[in-house]
Structure formats: C-alpha cells, structure tokens
Amino acid sequence: MSDTLLDIRNLRIALNGENDKQVVKGLNLSIEPGQTMCLVGESGSGKSLSALATMGLLPPVLTPLSGSSIKLKGEELLTASPNRLRELRATSMSMIFQEPMTALNPVARVGQQIEEVLEFHSDLSASDRRKRVIEMMEQVHLPDVDKMYRSFPHQLSGGQRQRIMIAMALVMRPQLLIADEPTTALDVTTQAQILSLIRELREEQGAAVLFITHDMGVVSEIADDVTVLKLGEVMESQPVETLLRRPQTDYTRDLLQSVPSQVPRMARDGVSTDVVLATDDLCKTYGGGGLFSKSREVKAARDVSIKLMKGRTLGIVGESGSGKSTVARCIMRLIDPTSGAIMVGGKDIATMSQKELKPQRKNIQIVFQDPMRSLNPRIEVGQSIIEGPLNFGVPRSQAMDRARELLELVGLPASAVDRFPHQFSGGQRQRIAIARALAMDPDVLVADEAVSALDVSVQAQVLDLLAELQERLGLGILFITHDLGVAAQICDEVLVMQHGRVVEYGPAGQVLGAPQQDYTKALISAAPGRHWDFANFRPFAEAP
Amino acid sequence: MYGYILQRVLAAIPVMGFVALFVFLLLRLTPGDPAAILAGDTATPEQLAAIRDSLGLNDPLLVQFFSWITDLLRGDFGTSILSGKPVIELIADRMEPTISLALTTIILSVIIAVPLGVIAAWKQGTLIDRFVMLLSVLGFSVPVFVIGYLMISLFSMQLGWFPVQGFRPIGEGLGDFFHRIALPTFTLTLLYIALIARITRTSMLEILGDDYVRTARAKGLPESRVLMRHALRNCSVPIITVIGIGFALIISGVVVTESVFNLPGLGRLTVDAVLSRDYPVIQAVILLASLIYVVINLLIDIAYVLLDPRIRYS
Known part of the structure; x- marks a missing residue:
C-alpha cells in the first residue's frame, strides 16, 4: 500500500536494549490518511511507549531492537537523525498528552507556546505567526482568544489547556496526530467536547489519528480501527464494529465485559433502618x-x-x-x-x-x-x-x-x-x-x-x-x-x-x-460509549 | 504587586526591631568591660567609673536600649569606643571592598556555574557531569583560606600575574581594581560555583523529567531552546534563592578572605571591633548584616513573583 501514512513493523522495545527485557514485543500497525486507529490496553501494555518511539521521544533507557521499523510516509524514523526528527515533529507528526495540567510550560504565555512552533518550523513573520495562532485558537473553539493568547496555563481550565495542546499540535497541519489518553484526566462533559473536537479537526485537516486509550467507551466513540495490546503483545487488530461485536480473544472479551455498565443495579430489598x-x-x-x-x-x-x-x-x-x-x-x-x-x-x-x-x-x-x-x-x-x-x-x-x-x-x-x-x-x-x-x-x-x-x-x-x-x-x-x-x-x-x-x-x-435535573441528564449523555452494551457485545438499541 | 512589596517592607520592621533588641542584650550580657579596655592597664578605679559614666554604661539597661534606638532612628550609630570616629563613617569606609568583592564573586560564579549545572544535568551520567560534580565537591570541601594561599603562591609568587594583597577602589581605575580583586574573587568563586552549579543541576534534573519539557521536544524545538526557555526558566526560583543567600553570606562572612588578602573590608572591621569590645561598631555591623539579609530576602521574594506567574501574593 503506497498511501499508508504510518507503518509500524515488528516494533520491539527493550529496557537497556536487552533482548529478554522487552516491553513492546513485535507491534505491527498501519494507519491510512484520515483514519483513526485506537491503541487500547491496560497499564504496562506498552501503548504509550510505542507512541513515544514514533515521535523519537523514548526515555534513553528504552531502545528499539534491531529489526524494528517505524515508517512515516515511507521514511524510516528509527534511524533518522535527531535533526530530521526535529524537523518532522509538529510538521508531519504531533503528539498530545494525558495531563493537560502539566504538559504546558507553567511560566510561559499559552499563545507564545503555540507560536514557538511556527517560529521554528515556518518562515512566517511575527505578525503572520500571531495571526495564524489566533486563527488556530479559534479553530479549537477557545473563547476570547485575544485575551487567552496572553494567559498563563494555570489561568485556564483543564479542557481549555487540552485545546491549547491540540492547537499547538495541529498548527503546522501535520498528517499524523498521536493522542496519548488525551481525555483521561478530564471530566466527562469536557471529554465529550474534546473528542468531538478531535473528530472535527481530523475531518477538516484530513489528518490521521493514533489514539491511545484504556477506555472502551472512548474507543466506541472515536475509533475506525482498534489494536488491542497486552503486556507488549498485540492481542488483535480489528475494525471497531467487529471488535465490539465479535472479539476474537478472551482478553478482549474480558476487557469489554469489565466495562462498568451505565445501567443502574437492581434495587436491593431488605433496607436496614439502622x-x-x-x-x-x-x-x-x-x-x-x-x-x-x-x-x-x-x-x-x-x-x-x-x-x-x-x-x-x-x-x-x-x-x-x-x-x-x-x-x-x-x-x-x-x-x-x-x-x-x-x-x-x-x-x-x-x-x-x-x-x-x-x-x-x-x-x-x-x-x-x-x-x-x-x-x-x-x-x-x-x-x-x-x-x-x-x-x-x-x-x-x-x-x-x-x-x-x-x-x-x-x-x-x-x-x-x-x-x-x-x-x-x-x-x-x-x-x-x-x-x-x-x-x-x-x-x-x-x-x-x-x-x-x-x-x-x-x-x-x-x-x-x-x-x-x-x-x-x-x-x-x-x-x-x-x-x-x-x-x-x-x-x-x-x-x-x-x-x-x-x-x-x-x-x-x-x-x-430517569434523572430529573438537566445537569444529571447532561452528565449521563456525556458519558462515552453509553450506547454500547459492552458486556453483551451489542448496542443497547439492539437489545431484545 | 505593589501592595505585596509594601506589605513585605512593613513586615521587615518588627524583624529588625527584634534583631536590634537581641544584639543589644547579647553584647550587654557577655562578660568583658569596654571601659577597662578603653582605659588601659594603668587606669584607677575612679578613671574607670568616669569613663563608664561618659559612655552611659551605668544607666539601667532599658534606658541604654531606648537611647540607643532613638539615636539609631535619627541615623546616629554612635561613635566607636576605640577610635572615637562615628561608626557610620567607619562602616562607609569599609563598605566598598566588601560589596565589590561580593558582586564580582557572585557575577563570576553565576556566569560559570549556571551553564555548568545545565550541561551537567543535560548530560547526566557522562564525563562532563562527573567533572562538574567533582569540581563542586572540591569547592565545598577545601577551606577558603587554603585555596587563597594556594592561589597567592601560584599566581602571585611564582607566576607574578597578580599582586599578593590589597585593594584599589574602583574610582582609581578599572584595570587596577580588577587586577587587585581578581585573586580574592577567584578564591571565593570556587565555593559559590560549587553551590550554584549543584543546585542548578539538581533543579534541572527534576524539571527535565517534567511533562512540558517532553511537550517542548514534541514540538520539534532545538535542544538549546528546550533547555533555556522551558527548563531553566522553570528552575530559576531555587537558583535565585541560592544566589541571593550566597550574596548575603559573602557580605557577612568574608572575614577569612579579607584577612588572607588583607582587604580593608567589613569582615576585618568586625573582627577588630569584637576583639576590643567596641560595642557601637559591633552592634552596627550586626544590624547592617541583618538588614542586608532582610533586603535580599525581599528581593528574592519579588523575583519569585516576576519569574513565576503562578505565584501571586495578595
């Protein structure tokens, strides 16, 4: 396939490069332009490390073993020079992280933090840069952008900070956006907004998304395809609908059945008056x-x-x-x-x-x-x-x-x-x-x-x-x-x-x-994956 | 911001008051009679009593304290018992060498130590890092007077590059000033390089693991930018604190260096005053040192607010 955007082949990452200390064991994954691939797994599955390896940001103690390959538009990333990787970051691939609270520099104004990307990756003049940043901030639906440009991260809410991160990641219109649990630290209502923003921008910019999450609800909302990882090994890779309806491995089945259902438990009788x-x-x-x-x-x-x-x-x-x-x-x-x-x-x-x-x-x-x-x-x-x-x-x-x-x-x-x-x-x-x-x-x-x-x-x-x-x-x-x-x-x-x-x-x-209050209703309708009955592998709408 | 500064200045007043009381009592309650030193070995009891009377030493402590405080508030620090000169004049004379030495030392230390610390943290575990750590262990463990005499023996006696001792005010020519202050500066600098490089390295190591540093790298910024703007700026608060305290320490603790290099600074004035129980001078010097600490702490606090937008005092 010539139009594959990201192609990861036999990616093996090991502690200190030692063969018997592999934390990612032979990941294969490819993403087409415009596609959203979810990488799902519990802690220790190696999902974040695979993403960091793609960006060339692995901590020094972790190294990809020989025979591993990560190609972006046909270009090998694992052997690319630090300078080449630096050029590709933000322009061809970008990454947003889990904790919007700590992912921004606390002592720099958020507008300038976005602008910095343009400063190093474009020839725009200072005024054009500022214009582009404002435009991008509007695109991620931040309010009052002129004022917000001069704000410091601590003055913004978690959702606003994640929007800033997204604006920063997409300001150079990269073809690949890697999102590492971008909504995990956010409230459900904010999470719903960020998910729809990522969907919207993917369509507008035609970018592909590698979305890392542990949350099956989020998967059901955003994925085209899903790859399930367990302790560094790929369990299965399927289109989302297939995975949710007919999981192939016991692990995926267990994972789906552990998702807490949104349906309240049956009322228990014998209420104590104590x-x-x-x-x-x-x-x-x-x-x-x-x-x-x-x-x-x-x-x-x-x-x-x-x-x-x-x-x-x-x-x-x-x-x-x-x-x-x-x-x-x-x-x-x-x-x-x-x-x-x-x-x-x-x-x-x-x-x-x-x-x-x-x-x-x-x-x-x-x-x-x-x-x-x-x-x-x-x-x-x-x-x-x-x-x-x-x-x-x-x-x-x-x-x-x-x-x-x-x-x-x-x-x-x-x-x-x-x-x-x-x-x-x-x-x-x-x-x-x-x-x-x-x-x-x-x-x-x-x-x-x-x-x-x-x-x-x-x-x-x-x-x-x-x-x-x-x-x-x-x-x-x-x-x-x-x-x-x-x-x-x-x-x-x-x-x-x-x-x-x-x-x-x-x-x-x-x-x-049967909530009576608008706020409760809003909370319930914002919960990701509320239409899916994960435990029974079908949407609630199809329940008999 | 201005409200905060005003608040801090006001808060310094009671601190200075307590320092004054403490200094006063400390000296009055330690054994030793200034009148006896002033009068010499051959004085008669009558002469001693007369001297005590003229110094006000026979008044009750409370009266002595209040008359001293009111004089202070009028800017009168008293006269030296020993030399008979106004204390304020003595101190003013001795200020320049001390302040000059403190400034040259701190400036040189910061210029050398901060980049060293940054590089050591960036290249953690490499030869450069180990070298910086070795240097800082040396700086901490070798006493200042040893370094001082080694420097004199090498650079003054053998190579003849610098004069052995002495001070030349900056007004008498910049070249001469630097020529004479160079060796004492180098001597003191070693300790402060060790201190500042170490704190810079430690703070940088902590910050380099932070999420926003990873973000900066993910943006495709060059390492220099990541280090200076995103990492160093965020650890400026502990570094500034150490620099400030270091500066105050130099001013109040240059006794050894001033003795080794025969600089006529505050350190020597203090030693002489203590040896001869020259109360007014000792009191003034201690008060001055406290004032310097209070002012520097105030400046550090203001720097915090300027450097870190999250710190906003109401």
Whole structure:
C-alpha cells in the first residue's frame, strides 16, 4: 500500500536494549490518511511507549531492537537523525498528552507556546505567526482568544489547556496526530467536547489519528480501527464494529465485559433502618479571612444532607470541583466543616476536638484514590494494617493475626504481611488499603475515587470485593466517584453534586435511570460509549 | 504587586526591631568591660567609673536600649569606643571592598556555574557531569583560606600575574581594581560555583523529567531552546534563592578572605571591633548584616513573583 501514512513493523522495545527485557514485543500497525486507529490496553501494555518511539521521544533507557521499523510516509524514523526528527515533529507528526495540567510550560504565555512552533518550523513573520495562532485558537473553539493568547496555563481550565495542546499540535497541519489518553484526566462533559473536537479537526485537516486509550467507551466513540495490546503483545487488530461485536480473544472479551455498565443495579430489598452515617446541612467554606484584604470566599460544599444505612452504598458523583471529595474529607474530619452536623455511631462528630474524636475514628475509615501513594513505602504491609488497632490498645500479636485474616479476606495471601508495598500491583495495593481500613472494624467505609486509578479489569475485581465485604460485614459504604458507570454498578443511592451543591439525590435507579435535573441528564449523555452494551457485545438499541 | 512589596517592607520592621533588641542584650550580657579596655592597664578605679559614666554604661539597661534606638532612628550609630570616629563613617569606609568583592564573586560564579549545572544535568551520567560534580565537591570541601594561599603562591609568587594583597577602589581605575580583586574573587568563586552549579543541576534534573519539557521536544524545538526557555526558566526560583543567600553570606562572612588578602573590608572591621569590645561598631555591623539579609530576602521574594506567574501574593 503506497498511501499508508504510518507503518509500524515488528516494533520491539527493550529496557537497556536487552533482548529478554522487552516491553513492546513485535507491534505491527498501519494507519491510512484520515483514519483513526485506537491503541487500547491496560497499564504496562506498552501503548504509550510505542507512541513515544514514533515521535523519537523514548526515555534513553528504552531502545528499539534491531529489526524494528517505524515508517512515516515511507521514511524510516528509527534511524533518522535527531535533526530530521526535529524537523518532522509538529510538521508531519504531533503528539498530545494525558495531563493537560502539566504538559504546558507553567511560566510561559499559552499563545507564545503555540507560536514557538511556527517560529521554528515556518518562515512566517511575527505578525503572520500571531495571526495564524489566533486563527488556530479559534479553530479549537477557545473563547476570547485575544485575551487567552496572553494567559498563563494555570489561568485556564483543564479542557481549555487540552485545546491549547491540540492547537499547538495541529498548527503546522501535520498528517499524523498521536493522542496519548488525551481525555483521561478530564471530566466527562469536557471529554465529550474534546473528542468531538478531535473528530472535527481530523475531518477538516484530513489528518490521521493514533489514539491511545484504556477506555472502551472512548474507543466506541472515536475509533475506525482498534489494536488491542497486552503486556507488549498485540492481542488483535480489528475494525471497531467487529471488535465490539465479535472479539476474537478472551482478553478482549474480558476487557469489554469489565466495562462498568451505565445501567443502574437492581434495587436491593431488605433496607436496614439502622443509620450508620448522616450529615445535616454540612457546609465547608474556604477563604474569607486574610489580614490585609478579605480574600474571596469559596463555598466548596453547601447544605449537604445525606443518610447512609447499614449494609448500603451511597454514591456521591460529580465532576472536578463539585465538592464531592470535600464532603468526604469533612465526614472523615480530615478537614473541619464550617457548619452542619455529622452523625457517626449516634454522635455528632462535626465539632468534636481531636481528643474527643479519637475514639470515634474507628467507626469510620477511608480508602484513597491512588494506592501507589497511600501506603507508606518504607514499612511492611502488616505494620501499616496494625498501626490503627495498636493505637486503640490491641496487643501486637492479636492485631497481627487479625491482619493476616484480613489479607485473606481481601484475596491476598496471609504471608503478605511481611512484604513491602512496592512488591504489589496497583490492584493488590488497593486491596491492602481496604484491609487496613477494615482492621478498625468500622461501620462506615469511605471510598474516595477508590477504583479510579485502576485498570478496568482490576477495577471490576475491586468493586466485586467491596460488594462482597459489604454483604459479609454489613458495611455502610460512602462511594465518591466521577464515573457514572461505576456508580451505577455499586450504589443503592446516588447524590449528584455540582459547584458544592446537591443537584439530585435519590435511589440509583431513579437518579441514573430517569434523572430529573438537566445537569444529571447532561452528565449521563456525556458519558462515552453509553450506547454500547459492552458486556453483551451489542448496542443497547439492539437489545431484545 | 505593589501592595505585596509594601506589605513585605512593613513586615521587615518588627524583624529588625527584634534583631536590634537581641544584639543589644547579647553584647550587654557577655562578660568583658569596654571601659577597662578603653582605659588601659594603668587606669584607677575612679578613671574607670568616669569613663563608664561618659559612655552611659551605668544607666539601667532599658534606658541604654531606648537611647540607643532613638539615636539609631535619627541615623546616629554612635561613635566607636576605640577610635572615637562615628561608626557610620567607619562602616562607609569599609563598605566598598566588601560589596565589590561580593558582586564580582557572585557575577563570576553565576556566569560559570549556571551553564555548568545545565550541561551537567543535560548530560547526566557522562564525563562532563562527573567533572562538574567533582569540581563542586572540591569547592565545598577545601577551606577558603587554603585555596587563597594556594592561589597567592601560584599566581602571585611564582607566576607574578597578580599582586599578593590589597585593594584599589574602583574610582582609581578599572584595570587596577580588577587586577587587585581578581585573586580574592577567584578564591571565593570556587565555593559559590560549587553551590550554584549543584543546585542548578539538581533543579534541572527534576524539571527535565517534567511533562512540558517532553511537550517542548514534541514540538520539534532545538535542544538549546528546550533547555533555556522551558527548563531553566522553570528552575530559576531555587537558583535565585541560592544566589541571593550566597550574596548575603559573602557580605557577612568574608572575614577569612579579607584577612588572607588583607582587604580593608567589613569582615576585618568586625573582627577588630569584637576583639576590643567596641560595642557601637559591633552592634552596627550586626544590624547592617541583618538588614542586608532582610533586603535580599525581599528581593528574592519579588523575583519569585516576576519569574513565576503562578505565584501571586495578595
């Protein structure tokens, strides 16, 4: 095929160039002009490394092995000189990254950061360059471009920054755009906008897109073709429709079946009347003080009233800045609420002193988002688990026995007590974090985005674990998430927050199935892949 | 911005007040009688008492402190007990060598150290990097007076390129000024090159792993641009901090260098004043050093705001 734009043949990337340390094992992939190829895989699949290899941006310790080939319009990239690669970047191939928060230089104005590309890759005069940048910023639908040209990255929202990145990548009209998880760090509504922008620009500029993602919902929205990677190996490569309907490998099938469904779980009967956690008009306000001038007040949470029964799961969903984590932290008393009541174990803990609070803490425990950072890396897992019980006077040997039991309860071997966190995978660490929380025998478990950092297959396992533990121990779970699919799967009741306010609160079936508020409806309709019933390999429209 | 500067200037006033109180008490509570030193070995008790009286040393501490503070506020730093000259004059005389040495040292250090640090970080793990690290270990570990005497022995005594000692004010000819200040500058520079190159390297290493540096490379920018505009600019805050503190350290800590090269600067003035319990001079010198620290810290803070748009103090 002569019109193939990007042709990757037998790409093998290895640590220090050593044959037995391959992280990408023989990737074959080709993209035609105007095509969108999705590279899908979980963490460690080598999808980002393949993209970086194409751009010539691999970290020095990773090198492609001989016999690998990446051709852009017939030109071999792996043997190209650094200067040639520099010429090709931005003009023939561009890349946008996952984290728009960190991908822009924080001390340079965003307009100038785009203009810089033209400065090095075109002969345009300064005024023409500026005109082209403004034009490009308009093309990615940024508002008030003249003002925005002079803004610094921190003054923009995540979605706006990603638009700047896209403008920067496409200002020279390259034929290939590599997008590495470009919407993963964004809220769903912003994600939907960015996806449609990428589709629109692909059509306008006739560019091909290599789109890297772990999210099958996104795949169903944007891909023409899909290549599935697992631990550096290609599982299968198919047109998107074929892949979603008739996956060829077990791995792809599992991957699709792990995608949380948007359909709310069946309501459970036998509702307990035993309230384990309740808040009454909980408010948290930041700022307002200041010695010289009154700083701006931010109402991070206003009048949040919830009620959680024994053995039930209450989900708080919302986008970033909605105040959902603020509520969780107030309930944990990690931060002090400004007003309102928090009832745990029949007592109001909202205004208790730290000393009064201490005996109450065992009733309510939290699991955080990032298991890579929430366990102390320098002490053994067992020590982390027994720290809490020891504080409450449980003898060490008894606490350690309990830790072993708990590790088995969360599906890990009892011998794990003697190992360090880095010896476990992300999913296993999250199990450890759950075991640590359970060591206190709490009535309430707060899970703050507890599965968001995990791959979908692991995420499904951890959700199953939580459901099972709830069944056995009668835990009340307060589940904070931005992912409506996850909420639909696990929650009995759902509370939707926006800008610190409660938008909608009720049974999951009602809130997610038949939302009353416009904001909830908007959130649901922005979720990627909502038309696909991944677990049954068909669109919902075709459901019998 | 201006509000912020004003706020910082106002906040410096109580700091200076506490320093003044501390200095005053420290000297009054340490043993040693200035009157005895002033009067000499043969003085009678009556003479001593008269001298104490004339210096105000018999007044209660509080009275002494307030009369000293009010004098200070009027710009009167008192007279040196030893030489009888106004303290302010003594200090003014000694300022130029010290400030000159501090400036030449810092400027030369920055010119050499920042590029060294950048290159070492860029070429991490290579020979260049190891050389820079070796240089910085040397700079830290060899005492200033050793370097000073080595320099004198090599460049002045054997090669005869530079004079052994002394200072020539800048007003008496630029060439002469540089000729005389060169050796002390080189001597002090080594330590500051070590310090600044190291902090530059460390900060650069951290920044070079950042996402926006990868973005800059993905844009197809030349490495020089990536390093200078995208990386170095972002680590300017720690570098500026070290340069500022380094400058303040030189001014308040050039005692050894000034002694080795016989420069009539503030360091020597301080040593002489301490040895003879010349209270007014010691107090003034310590206050001056504190003032320099406060001012430099203020300048550093203002530089932060200018260099990093994310830092905006209200």
